[in-house]
Amino acid sequence: MGKKVLMKGNEAIGEAAIRAGCLNYFAYPITPQSEVAEYLSHRMPEVGGVFLQAESEVAVAYMIYGAAGAGARVFTTSSSPGISLMSEGLSYIAGAQLPAVFVNIVRGGPGLGGILPSQGDYFQATKGGGHGDYHLLVMAPESVQEAADMMMRAFPLAEKYRNPVIILGDGLIGQMMEPVEFHDHLRTDPVNNNHWATNGMQFRNSSKPNIVKSLFLDPDELNENNLILKAKYERMKKEDILFEPYNMDGPYQKLIVSYGTMSRVCKTAIDNLKVKGIEVGMIRPQTLFPFPETAVFEAAAKESCKAVISIELSMGQMVEDVQRCVQGLRPVHWYGECGGNVPTPEKVMDVVTSL
Amino acid sequence: MGKKVLMKGNEAIGEAAIRAGCLNYFAYPITPQSEVAEYLSHRMPEVGGVFLQAESEVAVAYMIYGAAGAGARVFTTSSSPGISLMSEGLSYIAGAQLPAVFVNIVRGGPGLGGILPSQGDYFQATKGGGHGDYHLLVMAPESVQEAADMMMRAFPLAEKYRNPVIILGDGLIGQMMEPVEFHDHLRTDPVNNNHWATNGMQFRNSSKPNIVKSLFLDPDELNENNLILKAKYERMKKEDILFEPYNMDGPYQKLIVSYGTMSRVCKTAIDNLKVKGIEVGMIRPQTLFPFPETAVFEAAAKESCKAVISIELSMGQMVEDVQRCVQGLRPVHWYGECGGNVPTPEKVMDVVTSL
Amino acid sequence: MQSEVMFAGFGGQGILMSGKVLAHAAMEEGHEVLWMPSYGPEMRGGTAYCLVMISDRLIGSPVVRNPSHLVAMNRPSLEKFAPLIKPAGVVLINSSLIAIDAGREDLDVIKIPVTAIAKELGNVRAANIVALGAFVERSKIVGFDTLRHCVHEEFVNKKNFLSLNMNALEEGKKAAEMLPKK
Amino acid sequence: MQSEVMFAGFGGQGILMSGKVLAHAAMEEGHEVLWMPSYGPEMRGGTAYCLVMISDRLIGSPVVRNPSHLVAMNRPSLEKFAPLIKPAGVVLINSSLIAIDAGREDLDVIKIPVTAIAKELGNVRAANIVALGAFVERSKIVGFDTLRHCVHEEFVNKKNFLSLNMNALEEGKKAAEMLPKK
Amino acid sequence: MGKTYQKPEALSDQHTHYCPGCTHGVIHRLIAEIIDELDIRGRCVGVAPVGCAVLAYNYFVFDFQEAAHGRAPAVATGIKRVRPDLFVFTYQGDGDLASIGMGEIIHAANRGEKFTSIFVNNAIYGMTGGQMAPTTMPGQHTTTSPFGRDVEDVGMPLKMAELLAALQTPAYITRQAVIKPKYIVKAKKAIKKAFTYQLEKRCFSFVELISTCPTNWAMTPNESVKWAEDTLLSYYELGEYKTPESLSGGANAK
Amino acid sequence: MGKTYQKPEALSDQHTHYCPGCTHGVIHRLIAEIIDELDIRGRCVGVAPVGCAVLAYNYFVFDFQEAAHGRAPAVATGIKRVRPDLFVFTYQGDGDLASIGMGEIIHAANRGEKFTSIFVNNAIYGMTGGQMAPTTMPGQHTTTSPFGRDVEDVGMPLKMAELLAALQTPAYITRQAVIKPKYIVKAKKAIKKAFTYQLEKRCFSFVELISTCPTNWAMTPNESVKWAEDTLLSYYELGEYKTPESLSGGANAK
Amino acid sequence: MALKHIIDVDRCKGCGLCVTICPKNVLEISDKVNTKGYFPVYQARAEDCIFCTKCCIMCPDVAITIVEENKQSAA
Amino acid sequence: MALKHIIDVDRCKGCGLCVTICPKNVLEISDKVNTKGYFPVYQARAEDCIFCTKCCIMCPDVAITIVEENKQSAA
């Protein structure tokens, strides 16, 4: 790790990608993440990388498809409406099994909505905004440092699974500055892509063409492709769930499930409640897909626990996953705000104590 | 009701829209639903309606936005990748609270996938493919007749809620012919749209402009808009859940949850099993959102019932809703195929009996 | 009781239409019916087919692995579908274009040179209706008068083809009548 | 211990930068810090602000309803934020542009004509650093040497502005020193 | 001598959020004046873009729809097809119309949709903070072309009026400027002509307006006017590029 | 006299799924021949469209990506930007390129992306069963223009070569046909020129090819050739519309 | 009927475009802030104004109107 | 070296384009179906062929090749 620098989340995301060996970036401006592009518009030339401002988010998705398909490490960043425009592309990229990293600095929706922090794209990210059976691997940082760390983790994961990875931040994560320490450069090249990437037959000494595609007109072949995808998602659930337990050792009576910006507020609320003698535990999913299903179930199952609450910057999305995991064992509540007002710790304390 | 005619699902969908008083159609060709456009390209001129082949699905979504925003009754049809391209538009339409009807004749995905029957867009339709907190009202017919009936129901529902309604079919529903009887023409005009539609101040004798938008930069206003939406979705859950119970009177030991094309196969399987003395019940959701949560819970809770299985033409999507509703009361299983091979009744019988 | 008829051949041989006319006739007779075509790009230069399901009660699964009968207009479709037909099913072979056999003993195979018959009637495109006439005569799956009515309806707005196809239907019937009863 | 400083004014007054320099200084002194700007189109012709949080432990909620201190560079921002500041907080008022008072008795209000001071130094754009110097001198929220170091770092690559801003910092400090201690 | 001048009725009293000296305000005013003059406020529907003019609906006193980024021509098509009796115009920036919305504007123009597009070309993405637009000039510094637009890398600035004039379908296509009164007077005439073509149901009409963005150009308003006149006008030549009367294809016909 | 002729190596043995007489096959062959001649198979990546040529990757013996409908130019941009040493071309139909993919092709061309687009204009949507294309002729009957294309309603057919030639960025833009040997020979020369421009890293290159769709035109292959020659070629004039050497703006420069 | 040149001080954003454009050099930027924090324009040499409306035509914020004096009298 | 004109019967889709295009009227459509169900073309008047390759250039299915006789002899 290097020395700490004070950096905007958006810039740290750009820098972390470069440290992860990703020298290819295509994007279209949108608040509140345009600083990633602005940062990389001068950083990429410095490191000999590719920076291109595309004509639209639809085009971005397919530039990513083409670049990833050619075997390059590549990423983009956008915000909610832009990600919606990439839905078809995300489905294609997942279907063609291409590794690539997407960042969604989520803003308030639906529609043009607003630009303030939101977690309203949870469903879109975890259940698949595009058509067909596929999943993105979804991560959600709660700080600039974690955003940078997750970026560096995202590329190897994308390549491990040959599957798109998406990082969900919000306007706070993207716009705020915090001290951040970067890991050393990953000086790896994408691996194994000679098996599938269209990187030119002569460069891999092969006479067999590689085809990048998601078309399988034969139903058996399409079923087969879907089974391959399904197997990957099952593997993710075994190997790559990440979450942080917070204040889980004591005899908590309430369990919060919360992530990203919202979980920071909850941590403060939990600390404040602890001072008052009230114990509240929290599971903070760091991967939203795969979701920490067992962790949430077991945390809810703990004897002291009387109720579970999903706290989100949305009208109730993750709560459905929490309900599913808790399996009726405990009442599952929801609290959230939409539109950009992030609840204060005081509000969270009120809500949790009044359960 | 008129006399029975033999009609393709796609054509019946077009005709039903006209009978529902919808004389405006914008679309882009895609298999397996192009026959809707082909049918309407001559029917709309006959009835003095609007038929326009747009340049893309992205454009279609916004033509719908514009037309609905101007107070017209309007619809479109497409298939999976085309619907993905409408994701941003759907989010805008929901956010701006416009009534409009979408039909997705789902094909195999992800990506370009295949063109055969699939239910792989369940998540996309029910959880929201676009960004932000919104829901479509989702219906799924299992026959040509029901497709026509649901079309006629869709417009009043869209207008009741000022919310987009989507009908999920598949290649079987769209391509097959069955006898269909049409309800009488609904000779109504869209109502109440003088309050909000941009239909020209002079035509509604007003000096107050109407604004159609989903932008709310002020977080309180955006939150407010989201609360209005949330209230609508809660109301849908109270007033407009539709489902068909099948063989639910007997002492069934297994409960199937299944919809659309797949449920027809399940019905045959259930009938065949009954002959063999095996009782299996089924809940067939006709609305996928709002989902028949209570019905599924109560059906699973029935004493005789030992297991629940969600049977889908997907890798397991609706099963998550079923799990959520069953609340751990019974084991919830899943069976499905992807890619276009629709399981035979025999296969379903095997799967159900081996639970 | 439910039975299923598979019509199969080249795209352009009128496969979908003969199936549709049959479905129509069955509907007119008060049956439940379902007509399902093959669709999409696999039709380019390949085999087109449609399945007609006729039943006394609501039709459940539209997916049928073993249809009751087959009308095979070209060789690839005979090869593809003959092995799947239920025992005792009627299998019509367009012997003008198909030189091989169904390869099964348990079927009611009728070989009719429907293309040649249509050519003689003046238009090879009527072969599908010749086949339909022959098939219905043999299978009795719907009444012939109903069928006549439905063929008439199908072509009543295409005046140039009406009498051609009405004749084709009768010629098909005749050809089947001349075969030994099974 | 955690404290929060709100910097607010017109877009273009260098609000975000003075906040950033303070955050940097606090970080150099080993504190946890967080800097959060206003962003987006509301900046067009409106009030820009940023919040700097400085704490001894990990910073939880980035959302703060009542900041500890305020640096108000124009009138609308004073009106908007003064009522929210925690009692005893330092509130710097840019008296060159703000003719009104904070309207509270429980604050440590310091009025400094930072725009005028900057103008005298030759560039009105240095007003933000004048304000920063004055604010830190008064609040002692970070050591002044650290602050000097960080201002230097900020401008070391903008040579034309380096001495201007180093001077501005000292002038701000001086202006604050001349005020009566509270 | 001397004339009177008053705020048009079609313009609301609300103060705009535009930066000082931003010519979006001039264009708003012209549109409102013409709508008053043609007396069509009661059947007018504007379509706002995503860009600095995203809040345009607040500044006019007639019906408005807020489109998604780039999709205003599709929205306008939807409105006009179902309600040909309404008067419809889109108002779009260069990021909106020339970048993400390229498909929609070309197809609407090529279908000959009977609405009007007002295209505000300020050679930059204003709203999002000064990123490069397709119309950004060679060498121009923006937040995403920090070393100046490199035409080797991203090509030459797009000339939308010329591009649309290459279509065969009859249309009215013009480029004007709003940076000084002499241009503004002409621009107003052009917009009025465009609106009139729509009212006569003759054709799609398109008015490109060379504008300024002092904030993101990092210039004073007066410097902006000068830069626009010197730099933009020599690349983006003003004039009528196509009229419905001209032979199909115009200068481009082969 | 007399010459030999053999199947190019870059073409696979697989029989195509194209209808009898469909000129997609001719174009495939030409591309393969040129790739052999230029000896670039080992570094070639094709980008297939969604359209009848969706399975093109089966018919060539080099790397291929299958793009989404209309997005081949974005896919090619992605490939070429990260691997400028690869040779990249897109193969697109008129629905794909001129309808849904309009934004992508114009922007790729305008940025001067160094790949080649082969544009197969058969005036119809082949794959989906004969719907109207942006290039469908006035009066032409299709499944979605059952009364013939009504230019009052949907405008004139789009001339892509002319449209792209209106851009300022240097490019090679040409229109050829593949309906008879005399045209085919010229078309081959044009494609080779386009590929060479790419190899020389000089410019974006674009070859529009007037083609047939006997199936959806409901004609025999020979009737199709005649109709294409009589009807399409008189509207879609063949020729070189722009070369990188020509002054920017070409015929359209003002 | 005499004409009257009116500047709505609170609409003015002090952009200075009218100042440059005035053929008679009538206008100047004030040094008093308006309610929105801008320094608005004022007629420094009102007597030179020829009511040409150039400033009205230029102003992006419709801050300037010219009316006939008697019409205004009621205001 | 003599040239040989070879039609790959199973590649041919019987479209007839080569028939029309042949300057020497060499080609005709056969009345025997190939394995794919098409009626392929054949050289009805092979002796008239001038090996101009026009048919090769026209054929969308690369069904026609012309080779030097001796090269083929091994086949």
Ligand SMILES: Cc1ncc(C[n+]2csc(CCOP(=O)(O)OP(=O)(O)O)c2C)c(N)n1
């Ligand atoms: C789908 C989508 N992509 C991106 C954005 C972000 N965005 C908002 S405005 C804008 C560009 C504005 O530039 P322009 O159209 O030139 O208008 P101006 O502000 O210059 O008037 C962008 C990229 C968005 N809102 N939606």
Ligand SMILES: Cc1ncc(C[n+]2csc(CCOP(=O)(O)OP(=O)(O)O)c2C)c(N)n1
């Ligand atoms: C997003 C999307 N929209 C629509 C389609 C359906 N589709 C497939 S091919 C095609 C048009 C093909 O026409 P063209 O591009 O002209 O190619 P051709 O088949 O004529 O060669 C369409 C609309 C699709 N696959 N994806």
Ligand code: SF4
């Ligand atoms: S950012 Fe530019 S375009 Fe936007 S309001 Fe300010 S000056 Fe005008």
Ligand code: SF4
């Ligand atoms: S449908 Fe048309 S374009 Fe497609 S393969 Fe057949 S003839 Fe060719």
Ligand code: SF4
């Ligand atoms: S009306 Fe003319 S002379 Fe008078 S201030 Fe305005 S611009 Fe100057």
Ligand code: SF4
């Ligand atoms: S142009 Fe308008 S806003 Fe600008 S200084 Fe003059 S009056 Fe004020």
Ligand code: SF4
């Ligand atoms: S080579 Fe020439 S002469 Fe011989 S068959 Fe072919 S076209 Fe005819």
Ligand code: SF4
């Ligand atoms: S052109 Fe080719 S496919 Fe067509 S008939 Fe001749 S050999 Fe056969």
Ligand SMILES: [Mg+2]
């Ligand atoms: Mg702009």
Ligand SMILES: [Mg+2]
């Ligand atoms: Mg085509």
